[in-house]
Amino acid sequence: MIPIKDDVPTRSFPLITLLLIGVNVGVFLHEMSLSDEELEIFVRTYGLLPLDLVHFNLLNFITHMFIHGNIAHIFGNMLFLWIFGNNVEDALGKFRFLILYFLSGFAAAILQSAVAILMGDINIPMVGASGAISGIIAAYGKLYPFARVYAVIPPFIFLIFALPAWFFIGYWFVIQVLSAMFIPTSLGGVAWYAHIGGFLAGWYLIDNLYPRAKKIVIYTR
Template sequence: MFPIKDINRSRSFPLVNLLIILICSAVWLHQVSLDEEEMNLFIYHYGLVPVDILYRPYTLITHMFLHGSWLHIIGNMWFLWVFGDNVEDRLGRLRYLVFYLLSGLGAALLQTIVSFLFGGADVPMVGASGAISGVLGAYLWLFPHARILALVPIFIFLTFVEVPAVLFIGLWILIQVFNGILTLPFAHGGGVAWFAHIGGFGVGYLLVRFFYRKGWYYL
């Protein structure tokens, strides 16, 4: 399933969410302006390489704003656009920014642990997926019954279907867990950082209740 939009109107303008999307997009445009050697150096310098984490701790943050392909950034930014505005609306702008970064940190730490245990600790990790997974966890906790208009494959056809957020996001996290376990023996070769998705989702789902106070409004 791929989300088209959520049927869940936000009460405020998602300033921080939009800024994150713009920053990630600007960094990606810079990346594609580099030649292959420069691109590799850029990714190794600002991407998260677990074995170098003590020497370059800033990569715990910077890796969230890098991406590996057009499909990678478009998919990530679309998910953030669909789900992030409502979470920012409920948390407030400053709290949403802190929440987003903490979700990304949690995602990075779990993926780092897995990399050390199963291999791949020298492979750079890039992408906003972990932090966005935290946003999905928060959305599930805040709006379990919101409707998501999704593009769903039915046999050989693609169909637009409205599904509750609990079903859409629930299936999404099950896929992450299944793929994470399935590909664990091959983690040393890189690929999708499934455990970053799982870690970010778990942190976001647990953390959101400490950032959200019902009936409170924030700037």
């Protein structure tokens, strides 16, 4: 399912969400300016290799979140970040939103790296913001479970479906779990365990980052 928009208005300007999108797009434009050889060096230098987990390479735990493989990769990630991120930022505020984003990204990287080491896939670098964004998706699901997410469902690309957030996000998470079980990263090129790790982190963290008094209002929206 491809989200188009939701029906939750924001009360504040989504500055951090837009800044994150801007940095990701800026890095991707830089990638496009590189030759194939330069791009490979760039990804190997700033992407996250599984053994970076063992070597505690903190820099790459951050930089890999801002690198993307192709236009479809960055477009999909930024679309999800915009639709779900602006409302989560609105609820949490700027600073706590950043904490949620990066901690979810770290959790995603740790789980994906650990699984890759266990499976022997130690030479495949991980790039992309999807782990951090998965945490944002989970937080949105807890904060706005009954919001409507308007989405297209291939092959019915000319129809827009209004789906409750709990269904859209629950379906999305099930797909990540099933894909992790049956599609190895080395075959599909997608870090499924990063999505799962980021989602679980966001699901847990939102309860500790969001004031309980306000949470009640949003849950009963």
